[in-house]
Amino acid sequence: MLELITVTATINGDxxxxxxxxxxxxxxxxxxxxxxTGTKEGCSNGNCGACSVLLxxxxxxxxxxxxVEVDGRHVTTVEGLARxxxxxxxxxxxxxxAAVQCGFCTPGVLMTATALLRAHPDPTEAEIRQFLAGNLCxxxxxxxIARAVSxxxxxxxxxxxx
Amino acid sequence: xxYQVIGTxxxxxxxxxxxxxxxxxxxxxxxxxxxxxxxxxxxxxxxxIVSIDTAAAAAMPGVYAVVTGADLPEVPMEPAARLGEDQTxxxxxxxxxxxxLFDGHPVAxxxxxxxxLAEAACRAIRVEYxxxxxxxxxxxxxxxxAPLLHPNLYTNVWxxxxxxxxxxxxxxxxxxRGDVAAGFAEADVIVxxxxxxxxxxxxYIEPQVATAKVGEDGQVIIWTSTQGxxxxxxxxxxxLDLPPGKIRVIPCEIGGGFGGKSKVxxxxxxxxxxxxxxxxxxxVMTRAEVFKATGPDPRGIIRAKVGARRDGTxxxxxxxxxxxxxxxxxxxxxxxxSCMFAPYSKVSNLRLDGYDVLTNRPRISAYxxxxxxxxxxxxESVIDELAAMLGIDPIELRLKNAVRRxxxxxxxxxxxxxxxxxxxxxxxxTPHYQTPLQGPNRxxxxxxxxxxxWDGTSSVHLVINRDGSVALTLGAIDLSGSRASMAMIVAExxxxxxxxxxxxxxxTDSVGYSDVTGGSRSTVTTGWACVKAAQDAxxxxxxxxxxxxDCPVDEVAYVPGTGCVHGGEVLTLKELAEQGPIYGVGxxxxxxxxxxxxxxxxxxxxxxxxxxxxxxxxTAVQDVGRAIHPAYVEGQLQGAVAQSIGRxxxxxxxxxxxxxxxxxxxxxxxxPTFVDVPPIETVLVEVPNPAHPYGVRGVGxxxxxxxxxxxxxxxxxxxxxxxxxxxxxxxxxCLASLRHG
Numbered sequence: 001m002l003e004l005i006t007v008t009a010t011i012n013g014d015x016x017x018x019x020x021x022x023x024x025x026x027x028x029x030x031x032x033x034x035x036x037t038g039t040k041e042g043c044s045n046g047n048c049g050a051c052s053v054l055l056x057x058x059x060x061x062x063x064x065x066x067x068v069e070v071d072g073r074h075v076t077t078v079e080g081l082a083r084x085x086x087x088x089x090x091x092x093x094x095x096x097x098a099a100v101q102c103g104f105c106t107p108g109v110l111m112t113a114t115a116l117l118r119a120h121p122d123p124t125e126a127e128i129r130q131f132l133a134g135n136l137c138x139x140x141x142x143x144x145i146a147r148a149v150s151x152x153x154x155x156x157x158x159x160x161x162x
Numbered sequence: 163x164x165y166q167v168i169g170t171x172x173x174x175x176x177x178x179x180x181x182x183x184x185x186x187x188x189x190x191x192x193x194x195x196x197x198x199x200x201x202x203x204x205x206x207x208x209x210x211i212v213s214i215d216t217a218a219a220a221a222m223p224g225v226y227a228v229v230t231g232a233d234l235p236e237v238p239m240e241p242a243a244r245l246g247e248d249q250t251x252x253x254x255x256x257x258x259x260x261x262x263l264f265d266g267h268p269v270a271x272x273x274x275x276x277x278x279l280a281e282a283a284c285r286a287i288r289v290e291y292x293x294x295x296x297x298x299x300x301x302x303x304x305x306x307x308a309p310l311l312h313p314n315l316y317t318n319v320w321x322x323x324x325x326x327x328x329x330x331x332x333x334x335x336x337x338x339r340g341d342v343a344a345g346f347a348e349a350d351v352i353v354x355x356x357x358x359x360x361x362x363x364x365x366y367i368e369p370q371v372a373t374a375k376v377g378e379d380g381q382v383i384i385w386t387s388t389q390g391x392x393x394x395x396x397x398x399x400x401x402l403d404l405p406p407g408k409i410r411v412i413p414c415e416i417g418g419g420f421g422g423k424s425k426v427x428x429x430x431x432x433x434x435x436x437x438x439x440x441x442x443x444x445x446v447m448t449r450a451e452v453f454k455a456t457g458p459d460p461r462g463i464i465r466a467k468v469g470a471r472r473d474g475t476x477x478x479x480x481x482x483x484x485x486x487x488x489x490x491x492x493x494x495x496x497x498x499x500s501c502m503f504a505p506y507s508k509v510s511n512l513r514l515d516g517y518d519v520l521t522n523r524p525r526i527s528a529y530x531x532x533x534x535x536x537x538x539x540x541x542e543s544v545i546d547e548l549a550a551m552l553g554i555d556p557i558e559l560r561l562k563n564a565v566r567r568x569x570x571x572x573x574x575x576x577x578x579x580x581x582x583x584x585x586x587x588x589x590x591x592t593p594h595y596q597t598p599l600q601g602p603n604r605x606x607x608x609x610x611x612x613x614x615x616w617d618g619t620s621s622v623h624l625v626i627n628r629d630g631s632v633a634l635t636l637g638a639i640d641l642s643g644s645r646a647s648m649a650m651i652v653a654e655x656x657x658x659x660x661x662x663x664x665x666x667x668x669x670t671d672s673v674g675y676s677d678v679t680g681g682s683r684s685t686v687t688t689g690w691a692c693v694k695a696a697q698d699a700x701x702x703x704x705x706x707x708x709x710x711x712d713c714p715v716d717e718v719a720y721v722p723g724t725g726c727v728h729g730g731e732v733l734t735l736k737e738l739a740e741q742g743p744i745y746g747v748g749x750x751x752x753x754x755x756x757x758x759x760x761x762x763x764x765x766x767x768x769x770x771x772x773x774x775x776x777x778x779x780x781t782a783v784q785d786v787g788r789a790i791h792p793a794y795v796e797g798q799l800q801g802a803v804a805q806s807i808g809r810x811x812x813x814x815x816x817x818x819x820x821x822x823x824x825x826x827x828x829x830x831x832x833x834p835t836f837v838d839v840p841p842i843e844t845v846l847v848e849v850p851n852p853a854h855p856y857g858v859r860g861v862g863x864x865x866x867x868x869x870x871x872x873x874x875x876x877x878x879x880x881x882x883x884x885x886x887x888x889x890x891x892x893x894x895x896c897l898a899s900l901r902h903g
Contacts, residue, residue, distance in 0.1 A: 037190040038183015040417070042367040043449040047828035050367055078183035091181040095173045098793035101642035101801065103180035104187060104368045104417025129836040136833050138365045138418050139642055141800030143842045144793070 009070045011036070012080030020067040027051045027062040030077060038078040038107045042136070049135035052108035053077050059115035061134075078107035081114065089159070090114060090152040097148035101139030109135045113149045122153055166723070167654040168856060171793045174646040175665055180415075188371035188387035188414040189446050196373070197226055197273040199428075199435050199445035200280035202287050203455060204262035204269055207296040207522040207821025208309075211260055215288040216270060224275040225283045226439035231257040231269075233434055235403040251397040252490050255525055256430050262291070263311055263489035264524050265822045266454025268427075273435040273443045296522040296821035300463055300484050303330040303521050311489060311520045320496075332491040333518035335499050339574060345478025345511030349469025353547045357540040359870075359888045360814035361461040361486065364529045365805070365833050368417020369452045373444040374432035382409045382433055387416040389424045389639050390678025395670050397426045402433060412669040413639055420805070421528025422457055424678045453826035457527020458815065460485040460494050464540035466502070474554045474562045478511040479503045483537060487518045488525035494518070494533035497614075500572050501867065502537035504612035505560065505582055505759060506545070508569035522821045528680060530802065531613045531863035535809060535870055539888060542609035542871030547884060556608040556875070557590045557761075564610075581785025581849030582610065582759040588847045589761040594781040604767045604778070607876030611760045611867025615860030616681025617753040620688035621674025622695045624652060624663075626703075626744040630736035632656065634665040634695075637676030638688045642797065642862075647685050647790040648692050651856070655696030657722025658735065674749055682758070682860025685790055686851070691750040693855050699746025706738045756851045758864035760784040762803070762872040768880045773895035775811055775877060777838075783845040787859030792846060799865040800842040806869020808834045811889050 004019040011034065018033050027044070030036045030053070042050035044063045051062040054076040081088045087095070090113050100106050109132065116123060116131040123131070128149050129142070137145065179185040216228045234253050253259075258267050270287050274280040297303045297311060308330055316324050320335040346352055373385040382404065388394045391411040399406040416423060428445040435443040447456070467480040481502045485495040495516035502514060526532075549559040564582045571577055589595060589608070599606045621637040634652055636645070649663035676688070700720040707726035708715040710733060718728045725734035738744065765778040782799040789795040812832040816824045825831045850857025870888060878884045883898040 031189075035192070036183070037186075040187070040368070041189065041446075042369070042417075043828050045449070045827060045829070048367055048449075078181075082182055087178070087181065094181055095177040098171065098174070098643070098791075098797055100174070100177060100180045101794075101797055102366070102368070102416060102418045103176075103185055104366075104415075106180055107183045110181060125841070132836045134835075136365075136367055136828065136835065138367055138420070138805070138833065139801045140797055141802075141804035141842050142836045142839050143800045144797060146836070146841070 005068050007068055007071045009072065010074045012076055022068060024067045025063050026065040026067050026070055029067040030062060036077050036079050040104055040107055049112065050105050050108040052111040052135065054111055054115055057115070057118065059112045078110055081110060089155045090117065090149065093148040093152035093155065097144045097151065099140060099144035099148040105135060105137040109137065109145060117153055117156060121157060125150060165654055167650045167660050168790055169792065171791060172646060172650065172660045174643050175649055176645055185415045187368060187417055188385065191373045191385045191414060191444065193373065193375060193442040196442040196444055197275060197439055198277040198280050199271055199273045199432060199443045200277065200284050201268045201431065201445065201451065202270040202284040204258065204265065204267040206262055206291055206293060207265050208294040209262050209291040210294060211258060211262060211269065212290040212292050214270060219272060219283040219286040222283050222286060224279045225272060226441060227273040227435045229257065229271050229431065229434045229438060231259050234401065237400060237403050251401060251425050253401050255490055256401060256427065264522050266451065266524060268455065271431045271435060273439045297330060298521060298817060298819065298821050300461065300486050300519050300521065303519050304484065304517065311522065315491060330520040331517055332487055332520055333493050333495065335496055335516040337499055337514040337572060338512065340511035342478050342480055342511045342513045346469040348477045350472045351548060351551050352467065352469045353544040353551065354467040355544055355886055357464045357466065357543065357886045359462045359536040359539065361458050361523060362809055362813040362815065363453055363458045363831065364420040364422035366418025366420060366422060369447040369449060370423065370428055370456060371446045372428035372432040373442060374429065374436040375442040376433060376437040380408055383412060384409065384429050384433065385412045385414055386429055387414050387423060389416065389419040389641065389680055391639065391670050392675050393424060393678045394426050394429055398429050398433060401430045410669055410671045413667055416639060416641060419641055420530045421532055421680055424680050425457055425527055427456060449828065450826040453831065454823050455524055457525055459529035459532065460487060460526045462486065462536040464537055466540040466544045468544045468548055470548055470552065472552065474552055474559045476506055476509050476563045479506060479509050481514045481537070481541065483515070484517040484519050485533060486521050486523060488523045489520060490525040491520065492518065492526050494526055496533065498533035498537040500614065501534035501612050502541045504572055505565060505610045506563040507572040508565050512572065514572065530805060530866040534611065534613055534867045535806065538609065538611045538867045539870040539874060542868060543874050543884065546607065546875040546878070557586055560610055561586050578757065579849060579852050580757050580759060581847050584849050585759050585761045585783050585785050585847050586610065588845050589763055589783040592763065592781050592783070592845060594763050594779055594843060599765050603770055603880055604765065605876045605878065605880030607764045607872045607874065607879060609762055609868035609871030609875060611864060613682065613758055613864040613867055615686065615756040615758055616683045617687050617755065618677035618681065618683050619749065619751040620676045620691045621749040622688065622691045623673065623745065623747045624695050624699060626699060626735065626739040628740050630658065630662060630739055632658070632663045634663055635668040635673050636665055636688060637668055637673040638684050639679040640667055641679050643794040644684045644688065646794065648688060650790055651689050651692040652696050655693055655722065656699065656735065657724065682862040686756050686854060686858050686860055687750050687753045689790065689858055690753055690855060691748040694748030694750060695746040698748060699744055702744045702746065703735060703738050706741055706744065707733045754853045756787060756854065756859035758785055758859045758861065760864040760868050762868040764872040764876045766873065766876040766880055768877060768895060773892035775890065775895065777807065777840045780840050781843040781845065782865055783847060784861065784865050785847045785849050785859060786861045787851040787854065788848055788857040789846050790856065790858065795846055795861050796844045798861045799844045802865035803842050803869055804834050804839045805866055807839055807873065809888060810870040810873040811891065814889050
């Protein structure tokens, strides 16, 4: 039997401890052990972005991060976006713009766009598209997602101005 | 007719679940005691299985079940199965028989305590193969001397007789009318070219997944991401020789399908393994397995010929199509034939020949207007070349030859009310088309496309609760937001707010039979079933009111938004529902086709040094009949454009000479990304479908037809070179420049 490693990390604000094999990805642990199944597996080699999560605020493909690497660090998944029973501005904009079709890429898109708006609160359309280029969506043609992200940025700016 | 709800853009009922990660997709299912399955697949494209030794795998601790083709029952089946949307599955695709016929063909499957252990057990299975010559080329496969994939397969000739000898040609569809030779003799200008398209994949982001539980009483429950829960039930029942009533399929949220999730692959394996192991089993495909062993879109060779008089009147049209169907019989060429020249089918002289050809590749499945985009790419390329040669605006030329109501269809029937002319006129009037494109290395392309849309059967039922809310249960799968439009239709019919209707997708034990969500049929047929269910509920409300008023029921009227009225008296929907639940049931069959035309305009700039194509502007125009939820209709058009961009510029299966797939991943098989796809302008043309209560036409597929042609025409006008092969990669564009200087 392989030696299991104890990892302690802050996941969506909660201190959590789990056991994992050295070779296991963060994606496997999130979905399999912690049952945070909002993070999706589309390709497992970093090419589709469906498993995007925030690691210490930076967007990463959780299929390409070893679970042991997150020891002592902060992980945010799609389950951590809504706060106190309220959707984030991005989640709300994605809904209002009908920017979800099947919804499978949506969690990854939301995480990447969240990272974008934290780093660049007022992105151009080209910046939005460039930042999200690692998140494949096969349903929407990207148009409504790009508009929703832009709209969310606008709303967040207005909310801060108040 | 003015509507209260139809035509508005409410938030979808399942939206919050989708943006919070709570929606349960197939792979999110986890059952107590669940085992994990893996599939051992053939590394060869064509080989005889000499022996399979599973003893070592079965003996591994933690391995609970191993199955091979011998575990599948012998079920009598037509060799070609049933074709088209009403699909069955072939047992040798689930697990190979005495031969493997494509790279990735399942040979055995294992269930174990963990996915890793199941994979290790697969590696412990010993398979001895005797290699056979792979059939990798469409034209070679059609030759009499070609190795046969199936010694008992005879060409199914549409309207003809079965040939005497077996071959690799699964089907032949010939269509002809008038005198094509005379038509071309009459022409002042003739354009004739041969086109090639690549095998491509639907590219849904969620891989196939299935979970099954089998009780000791033989009851089977399957959780799966499928486009048709009843189709999945029927296919599993057929393959495993079980009565459908013993199987309950619980459809999960589905992460994209586009036609590719209408046939089962893993479901029967999950059931076999679960039965043998006595525990629930889940199988999930890797991305490589999805590419290698599900049902892609066919490679094709298409010859297109058009003749016209100097004024642009087309005098003859001719097409020859050979589509690869993969290792088992299927058909996509039928719709290739019927869609290829559909926008111009009023021509007197028309000949089309379509062939479905077997090769050692995975058996194809439907992909968004299956067979049509390839054919339309060829047809719209020669039509465009004709327009350029005659010096006629490409939209004008299409308008001159466009079919209208009463004209002949390709098959010789008469077109019902259609909106091709309206779509072309709307395209011509767009700000996009009205703004000239300027600058070097730039070109504008136009193309039209057709898809007939299927109807099928859908069932729904609803119950009005005591608080006046409505629980609506739908039998057809929601792929991309149809729950919203179904709730809108019920709200409209009952005259209640949209938010009062709560739709859900039922499982096969909780709702009536419903066909696969495919053929762009859902809003047409399931929507119609919702109309019927709401009307049924209205009848029951009126009966309830008549009882309360002690009057004949035919004196009671239901007024949406008000309730039941009789004389000056009113009983609201809520007041009536408080007396007890009110039910409504609706089943719809035979809605008929809802033919839909789309016109696309694309502006591109081609880098003369690298061959890279940048799409500057894109407009999709489509006759949608009536847009129930316009935002989701626009989304259908936009998604179809993005997929067309992939088909036109990037996507292709690459096989080696031995028939092994070289690029089964999203790095080497490139899907269009956020930066490859421009903002997509949409124009919804509404020529109501006269057969439908709301005038709805299917919208999902027609928009997938013209894109590749529009982009090819744009690239041609930008570079001066007609590219006849898809995808038009940067490399191909550079090579064309080098060839022609």
